[in-house]
Amino acid sequence: MSASAVEIQARTLAGYADASRLRQVHDRDWVLDxxxxxxxxxxxxxxxxxxxxxxxxxxxxxxxxxxxxxxxxxxxxxxxxxxxxxxxxxxxxxxxxxxxxxxxxxxxxxxxxxxxxxxxxxxxxxxxxxxxxxxxxxxxxxxxxxPARDADGLAGEDEIVRDALVRLGADRAAVPGVFAAAGVLPIGARxxxxxxxxxxxxxxxxxxxxxxxxxxVTVADAAQYEHFHAATFGDYYSRLVGPERRGDFFRAVGEAAWQRQQERGWVSxxxxxxxxxxxxxx
Ligand SMILES: C[S@@+](CC[C@H](N)C(=O)[O-])C[C@H]1O[C@@H](n2cnc3c(N)ncnc32)[C@H](O)[C@@H]1O
Structure with a gap:
């Protein structure tokens, strides 16, 4: 199966100029001043x-x-x-x-x-x-x-990724074990x-x-966050699922973020x- 456009984006970290407007651009202006x-x-x-x-x-x-x-x-x-x-x-x-x-x-x-x-x-x-x-x-x-760490040591982007894995069928309580098994150190630990x-x-x-x-971070729709995640985190987290599910993973990250946006008025x-x-x- 060939890689989806978002998987290729994640591999090459493309689209950062656009994606970074959501969060990182503020740091640049802050520092430049x-x-x-x-x-x-x-x-x-x-x-x-x-x-x-x-x-x-x-x-x-x-x-x-x-x-x-x-x-x-x-x-x-x-x-x-x-x-x-x-x-x-x-x-x-x-x-x-x-x-x-x-x-x-x-x-x-x-x-x-x-x-x-x-x-x-x-x-x-x-x-x-x-x-x-x-x-x-x-x-x-x-x-x-x-970002604040929860009882499982997850924080920030880890939490959105956990929601995405649950959407893909994972048991919520098992997610820290999925990180450990894939050798993905949570941002909460980093x-x-x-x-x-x-x-x-x-x-x-x-x-x-x-x-x-x-x-x-706030977004206008799920696709905007899917691309922000791919451009910012690349394939760091997508290793949590098998190669055949990576397209679904990025889509689920976008949907999880969009749900948070609707519930809270912001994603993170x-x-x-x-x-x-x-x-x-x-
Ligand atoms: C979120 S981006 C921030 C880029 C830029 N400083 C900004 O504020 O928009 C993180 C950057 O750190 C780079 N990076 C991550 N680990 C690195 C390492 N060990 N050595 C050098 N660069 C690294 C990534 O490739 C990426 O370009």
């Missing part, structure tokens, strides 16, 4: 399709170099296309942020938005990297998500609490200030924190 006044060198970690770098280049003629580190080659290719008009003001590197190699940059600002939960449990390495790559006076702008994160960050960096907001809601950090002792 807090860059130093005339930055010369900016590094964005988990730079995706290059939207933050593009906005920073347009906003700050002072930027000599905007650097993106990203693991997905599909996303890097889309970023290269988007950033082509900025020529040699841009450098993109394929990198795994759970074990980032040193690079010859000292940045006025390092940014990382909507990425950290993917680096669990190895976040310390990227925090050490950031400390070592900030220029004197430079700062790290980081956004982190903190997202540390603010206190845990503060302790971990504190080994490398000092929190200068922070802001918090509620990220609320969670606190997001923007941290501004500087190297300890700076």
């Amino acid at each position: 807090r860059l130093p006044p005339r930055p010369e060198l900016l590094v964005d970690l988990g730079s995706g399709i290059g939207q933050l770098l593009e906005a920073a280049l347009l906003r700050h003629p002072s930027l000599r170099l905007a650097v993106g580190l990203e693991r997905s080659e599909h996303r890097l290719a889309e970023a290269a296309e988007r950033l082509r008009p900025h020529g040699d003001r841009v450098a993109l590197h394929q990198a795994d942020l759970t074990d980032p190699a040193p690079l010859p940059y000292r940045a006025d600002a390092v940014t990382m938005t909507s990425v950290l939960h993917w680096l669990y449990p190895d976040e310390a390495r990227v925090f050490g990297w950031v400390r070592d790559h900030l220029a004197p006076g430079g700062g790290f702008l980081l956004t982190t998500y903190h 997202t540390r609490t603010v206190d845990e994160l503060a302790a971990l960050l504190g080994e490398f960096l000092t929190t200068e200030s922070f802001l918090e907001r509620q990220a609320e 809601r969670m606190p997001v924190r923007l941290w501004k950090l500087v190297p300890s002792g700076a």
